[in-house]
Amino acid sequence: MEAVLAQPRGFCAGVARAIEIAERALATYGAPVYVFHEIVHNKHVVDDLAARGAVFVDDIDAVPRGALTIFSAHGVATAIVDRARERGLRVIDATCPLVTKVHLQAQRFSQRGHVIVVIGHAGHEEVEGTRGSVDGEVHVVGSVEEIAALPMQAGTPVAYVTQTTLSIDDTRVLIEALESRYPDIVGPGLDDICYATLNRQRAVRSLVKHVDLVLVVGSQNSSNANRLQEVAADHGVPARLLETADDLDAAWLAGVRRIGVTAGASTPEHLVQGVISRLRDLGVGQVRELPGLAETTRFRLPEMLRASA
Ligand code: SF4
Structure with missing residues (x-):
């Protein structure tokens, strides 16, 4: 064989950055460092960081007031950012810059009066973060059937964004379904992937x-x-x-x-x-x-950790 x-x-660069953020936070500030959600979706990475003093939580209120807290690579909703501020948490944001880009794009469309459709898997942290970064009306769809069931009438200004980790082929089909239902819809095509x-x-x-x-x-x-x-x-x-x-x-x-x-x-x-x-x-x-692309993308560390780098 x-x-x-x-x-x-x-x-990828976003995962490497998020793990480096957690490692440097532990080395610089000492344990415990709280991490909101799994820093990345890999059990071994999470277990390894947990053994070194990272405490993973799915409820921001479970973090003690004032504690150092990292937001995972998948990004968070605005309500989480606000809640962390209210509780005086010292936050280091490990959200992948390419996820932040999608948040900003969705916010811009929403501020211009569009209803936002997020193409992605409902319940996935990234999708919930994107949904929660928009103040206005927002819907999540993951299938042609869900697009058919959207409540907006034709003629409504609608914009879409997508989860970053979708299948290109499946996403193309969903964008076509949206375009056929809302011919004036605007969005990034496949560029959010x-x-x-x-x-x-x-x-x-x-x-x-x-x-x-x-x-x-x-x-x-x-x-x-x-x-x-x-x-x-x-x-x-x-x-x-x-x-x-x-x-x-x-x-x-x-x-x-x-x-x-x-x-x-x-x-x-x-x-x-x-x-x-x-x-x-x-x-x-x-x-x-097999021969393939050599990736050279790197993302900068957040300000709070740059000196330690
Ligand atoms: S958006 Fe892409 S580059 Fe960023 S963490 Fe996710 S998979 Fe990696």
């Missing part, structure tokens, strides 16, 4: 031409990792999402000669290497990496 690695895979999501999905499209099975290393709650699994399956190649090498079931490899491996944007590379090592134990001889 042979393993073929997708390139690029794993950490971030570079890292695009690059990893393109790499999987290229990977599926070479393999019989795709393993996506990532957490179950990682949106972009789930989309990578779907992209492979949509192109006719079975795909499995696994958190670590321990989840790899040898039965998946029955009749398989070439195994593709990729990883979601919040997956550390050492988990990928753990999967490769397990594949070697199960009979994989050759491991090669």
Whole structure:
């Protein structure tokens, strides 16, 4: 058997920045550092930071008054920012700048009088943050059926934005459905889907031409990792999402000669290497990496941590 690695895979610039923020906050200010929501959607990253003194909370009121608090890479609603201020929390914002860009875009459309439609998965932290960053009317849709059920009449000024980690193909279909219902709708097209999501999905499209099975290393709650699994399956190649090498079931490899491996944007590379090592134990001889884009995007740290960098 042979393993073929997708390139690029794993950490994006927004995830690398968020983890560095948490690590530097712990090193500079000491434990405990509170983190509102999982800093990124990866259990190992979260467990590792928790072992070093990060305290993860899903309720901002669970943070003691005045404590140092990090907002996760997925961004937060304005009400959370306001509540943190009311309680005197010292906040370091690890929201990915590409998510902040979507918030600002939605706010601008709303201030110009548009009803906002957020294309994305309701309940996902990023989508709830985007929804909650808009003062005016806002709706979240994730399917053509939900678009058909939107309450706005034709002629209403409507604008859309999208979650950053969606499937390009699915999003295109939803934008077309919105445009057909609201011909004057305005929005960014596919431009809110971030570079890292695009690059990893393109790499999987290229990977599926070479393999019989795709393993996506990532957490179950990682949106972009789930989309990578779907992209492979949509192109006719079975795909499995696994958190670590321990989840790899040898039965998946029955009749398989070439195994593709990729990883979601919040997956550390050492988990990928753990999967490769397990594949070697199960009979994989050759491991090669497909050529792909070398990403150079980096985001600046927040002011409060720049000196320590
Ligand atoms: S997946 Fe994209 S939007 Fe999300 S943190 Fe990474 S770069 Fe930012």
